[in-house]
Amino acid sequence: MQRARHPYLDIVPSNKSLALFPHEVAGHAGEENYCLREALERVPNYDFILFDAPPSFGTITLNVLLAASEIVLPVPLTYLALDGAAEMTRTVEMVRTRFEHPALEISLVVPTFARNTKMAAEILDKLRRHFPSSSRRRCSATRC
Secondary structure (H helix, E strand, O other), X not given: OEEOOOOOOEEOOOOHHHHHHHHHOOOOOOHXXXXXXXXXXXXXXXXXXXXXXXXXXXXXXXXXXXXXXXXXXXXXXXXXXXXXHHHHHHHXXXXXXXXXXXXXXXXXEEEEOOOOOHHHHHHHHHHHXXXXXXXXXXXXXXXX
């Protein structure tokens, strides 16, 4: 852990050795998905903990989802990104049911790479319709 310049912020950076994590926990028969959650139980109390997880679904991402209660989902305003957002919705539902983590939710959708184009406006509209609770929190022409 590293102290940041802000007195109430700590940072735990990652490095290349994190790529070995799935191999290191592979023999833990079902417990490998809860390593992060268990590690956080031994950490001092924080108001917020932010994780940056890879977009692909694997052991690291599953650990993050099982340790989290809310997800901030960045979505580039491209059609392919809509597929990714839909996939994340399905993944969250799977984690809720299959891994018995009903509190997990996508609480905020943040459009990225916004441009003033018709396509970007259409995608933003689709995001607002698909994630209406996120839209009520913060939605403008460039961000939800």
